Amino acid sequence: MEYSNPKIPEGINTTDEHPLKEFFILSVGVLGLIFIAVFILSLTAEKLAVYVPFETEQGLIPEMWTQIEPEIESLTSKQTREFMQSLSGRLAVHMQLPEGMEITVHYIEDDIVNAFATIGGHIFIHQGLLDELHSENALSMVIAHEMAHIYHRHPIIAMGRGVVVGLILSAVTGASGDQFVGQVVNETGMIVLLNFNRDQERDADITALNAVNGLYHHVAGTNDLFKALMQAHDPDEVEPPTFLSTHPLTQERIDDLKKYAQKKGWDTNTDLTPIPKFLR
Amino acid sequence: METYLNIIIFFVLLALGYFVGQSREKGHYRSIIKREAQLRSIPVIASKILPDEFLPCQTELVSGSVVISVDYFKKFVAGLRSIVGGRIASYESLIDRARREAILRMKQEAKKLNADYIFNIKMETSSISKGREDSIGSVEILAYGTAVVIEKTNTPANELPGEDTTELNFRPA
Numbered sequence: 001m002e003y004s005n006p007k008i009p010e011g012i013n014t015t016d017e018h019p020l021k022e023f024f025i026l027s028v029g030v031l032g033l034i035f036i037a038v039f040i041l042s043l044t045a046e047k048l049a050v051y052v053p054f055e056t057e058q059g060l061i062p063e064m065w066t067q068i069e070p071e072i073e074s075l076t077s078k079q080t081r082e083f084m085q086s087l088s089g090r091l092a093v094h095m096q097l098p099e100g101m102e103i104t105v106h107y108i109e110d111d112i113v114n115a116f117a118t119i120g121g122h123i124f125i126h127q128g129l130l131d132e133l134h135s136e137n138a139l140s141m142v143i144a145h146e147m148a149h150i151y152h153r154h155p156i157i158a159m160g161r162g163v164v165v166g167l168i169l170s171a172v173t174g175a176s177g178d179q180f181v182g183q184v185v186n187e188t189g190m191i192v193l194l195n196f197n198r199d200q201e202r203d204a205d206i207t208a209l210n211a212v213n214g215l216y217h218h219v220a221g222t223n224d225l226f227k228a229l230m231q232a233h234d235p236d237e238v239e240p241p242t243f244l245s246t247h248p249l250t251q252e253r254i255d256d257l258k259k260y261a262q263k264k265g266w267d268t269n270t271d272l273t274p275i276p277k278f279l280r
Numbered sequence: 281m282e283t284y285l286n287i288i289i290f291f292v293l294l295a296l297g298y299f300v301g302q303s304r305e306k307g308h309y310r311s312i313i314k315r316e317a318q319l320r321s322i323p324v325i326a327s328k329i330l331p332d333e334f335l336p337c338q339t340e341l342v343s344g345s346v347v348i349s350v351d352y353f354k355k356f357v358a359g360l361r362s363i364v365g366g367r368i369a370s371y372e373s374l375i376d377r378a379r380r381e382a383i384l385r386m387k388q389e390a391k392k393l394n395a396d397y398i399f400n401i402k403m404e405t406s407s408i409s410k411g412r413e414d415s416i417g418s419v420e421i422l423a424y425g426t427a428v429v430i431e432k433t434n435t436p437a438n439e440l441p442g443e444d445t446t447e448l449n450f451r452p453a
Contacts, residue, residue: 001331001333003323003325003397004320004323005316005320005323005324006320007316007317007320010309013372013375013376014369014372014373014376015367015369015372015373017369019298019302019353019357019369019370020298022357022369022370023298023353023356023357026357026360026361026364027360029364030360030363030364031360
């Protein structure tokens with residue numbers, strides 16, 4: 001009986017093909033398809049997001065997150081918040097918000113110069129921003145601007161875009177494709193600093209200006225905030241997100257608003273309504 | 281910002297996995313082929329039946345085991361494959377190397393015993409990771425068999441002195 005283990009040629013149980021070839025074919029094929037699908041989705045996301053009912057938006061936020069105010073609110077805090085809430089109510093009349101669209105104004109007592117709108121009709125305004133406002137008109141413009149974002153459903157659209165971008169990223173980094181949409185949504189977070197694009201900012205500006213004019217019958221003081229912030233803003237300074245970084249501001253925007261007001265024939269030069277003392 | 285960092289880390293890991301992994305694999309194959317040539321003199325046989333001509337002999341259990349891990353590049357390509365299906369060539373080379381390495385280690389044990397053959401070889405996978413979702417992804421192979429040391433007292437008289445009895449195609453009398 002003869003036994004032997006002769007040399008067996010390579011390449012039977014393995015392949016001679018270069019591993020990078022398989023890598024590129026699979027990457028381009030599979031990931032390429034994922035990219036295309038997600039890209040198409042992101043285009044339609046903006047169109048589709050508006051069909052999410054406002055009640056659903058509100059339901060997306062867990063109960064406890066809407067209670068961001070501390071349980072024991074100081075008197076000035078409460079006054080500030082209620083004043084801003086009533087201001088938003090007065091502006092809402094002139095903005096023709098749809099039925100069921102509630103605006104809730106939150107006041108955050110810190111130095112950050114920012115205000116933002118997020119899903120479910122929640123607006124957050126920081127004391128830092130209030131310090132930059134010198135008239136009720138300027139404050140109304142800020143509140144109206146954020147309300148306008150909600151009116152136009154910008155938060156849910158931006159969130160839809162964010163979810164889709166999150167999907168792209170998780171497809172790249174977690175190539176096995178087991179990610180569930182729920183996980184992605186959780187990761188992107190519910191109450192986030194939603195960045196609106198320039199077209200959205202422009203639409204919000206126009207709507208806000210209309211509402212402010214409806215309330216006061218003039219638009220004096222609405223540009224004051226922007227001008228003050230532009231002068232104050234030092235691009236080299238590393239700061240927490242300011243109003244300017246979340247609402248990219250250019251001279252162009254100020255000019256657009258001026259032109260719009262002129263076109264409408266609105267008064268831009270009247271006495272401003274002073275701001276209540278407790279807001280400073 | 282964090283997402284850009286994640287993407288960069290991903291590509292770095294991929295490149296590391298590819299370059300280091302491929303170079304280690306080539307090195308391993310060279311070593312395997314060299315040692316297979318050296319240990320060719322101890323045939324391994326899957327049959328359990330020891331021919332009568334081999335008796336009397338001493339037998340001993342020998343085994344060789346090996347654990348080889350995948351690298352990030354292989355895992356990524358296999359992940360893409362798991363979407364479309366088909367042969368995962370990146371893992372196939374891993375199994376091939378592991379199998380041959382395990383057999384070589386078994387042969388090395390046998391060589392220490394001055395064995396002539398290894399009969400009844402079997403191979404098994406001993407799983408360390410047990411297929412958990414986030415496991416490292418490694419191949420663990422055990423090869424074992426019966427090393428046969430043929431007692432030289434029964435070499436036939438007509439064998440020339442000095443003849444190397446551990447040659448290929450050893451024919452017992």
